[in-house]
Amino acid sequence: xxxxxxxxxxxxxxxxFSRLKNAVAKxxxxxxxxxxxxxxxxxxxxxxxxxxxxxxxxxxxxxxxTTSHLIEKIRDQASRxxxxxxxxxxxxxxxxxxxxxxxxxxxxVSLTQKPHVIIIVGVNGVGxxxxxxxxxxxxxxxxxxxxxxxxxxxxxAAVEQLEIWGQRAGVEIVRQKHGADPSAVLFDALKASKxxxxxxxxVDTAGRLHTKHNLMQELEKMRRIAAREVEGAPHEVLLVIDxxxxxxxxxxxxxxxxxxxxxxxxxxxxDGTAKGGVVVAIAKELxxxxxxxxxxxxIDDLIPFDAEEFVDSLFE
Numbered sequence: 226x227x228x229x230x231x232x233x234x235x236x237x238x239x240x241x242f243s244r245l246k247n248a249v250a251k252x253x254x255x256x257x258x259x260x261x262x263x264x265x266x267x268x269x270x271x272x273x274x275x276x277x278x279x280x281x282x283x284x285x286x287x288x289x290x291t292t293s294h295l296i297e298k299i300r301d302q303a304s305r306x307x308x309x310x311x312x313x314x315x316x317x318x319x320x321x322x323x324x325x326x327x328x329x330x331x332x333x334v335s336l337t338q339k340p341h342v343i344i345i346v347g348v349n350g351v352g353x354x355x356x357x358x359x360x361x362x363x364x365x366x367x368x369x370x371x372x373x374x375x376x377x378x379x380x381x382a383a384v385e386q387l388e389i390w391g392q393r394a395g396v397e398i399v400r401q402k403h404g405a406d407p408s409a410v411l412f413d414a415l416k417a418s419k420x421x422x423x424x425x426x427x428v429d430t431a432g433r434l435h436t437k438h439n440l441m442q443e444l445e446k447m448r449r450i451a452a453r454e455v456e457g458a459p460h461e462v463l464l465v466i467d468x469x470x471x472x473x474x475x476x477x478x479x480x481x482x483x484x485x486x487x488x489x490x491x492x493x494x495x496d497g498t499a500k501g502g503v504v505v506a507i508a509k510e511l512x513x514x515x516x517x518x519x520x521x522x523x524i525d526d527l528i529p530f531d532a533e534e535f536v537d538s539l540f541e
Contacts, residue, residue, distance in 0.1 A: 358390025
């Protein structure tokens with residue numbers, strides 16, 4: 226799900242790739258360093274070097290299943306044909322990773338039904354508020370009208386933080402007083418958006434754990450309100466995951482998918498971790514499309530996910 230009208234020029238794609246490469250620099254170092262050392266030091270690909278490679282893959286949070294598969298592939302090819310240099314090992318790893326994440330490339334969202342309702346969910350502290358501001362900015366920049374629904378009415382200063390991002394993005398915030406019923410805020414936002422023929426409504430929600438049954442019930446109520454007021458809504462439920470959490474993020478995604486009907490993932494803070502391989506683990510284990518990755522703090526530091534570019538950025 227990327228905003229329709231996204232500029233697809235080669236210059237812009239090159240810019241995205243450059244920023245992605247910078248964001249995964251720590252992950253790239255973790256993956257590439259042991260491969261380079263094997264051949265720089267003229268080591269054999271034996272049990273010891275395979276263990277080093279395994280630790281590197283696990284350290285990048287590629288995930289146990291994919292890591293085991295890769296080690297077996299390297300062991301098999303080394304015994305049958307030999308692996309002459311680091312480039313061959315990297316190529317093997319790249320091709321196998323691409324098989325896992327291929328197809329996880331974001332696609333333009335259809336705005337045939339207006340407003341297009343996107344509910345943002347996730348635990349506290351993963352970057353939901355900044356993601357909403359960045360996403361709103363992308364839609365507005367692409368010529369879409371946007372309203373943000375401030376349905377996190379419980380956390381102190383949540384609405385104020387959202388208003389700051391709304392101002393940066395140049396979009397309207399629909400809000401109520403602190404402690405208001407989130408579903409009532411959503412109803413108001415959808416009513417106002419229908420009257421104004423708004424293209425997109427992005428709904429903030431309170432941070433919650435999947436184990437908090439009352440909050441999950443509240444989220445289900447919001448889904449019902451959206452479906453009642455707008456045909457097909459919510460059209461997207463995006464789960465925001467902090468890349469720094471690594472495999473814990475995979476578990477969050479698994480549980481939220483069961484409880485909240487997640488349709489896509491936004492992976493934030495990719496630039497702040499060496500665990501960028503969690504993208505592969507999500508693709509391998511959950512089959513949920515990764516729509517966006519956050520690569521910095523600025524308002525335009527949210528880029529559409531592209532599987533091939535991501536894998537290439539880990540090795541180039």
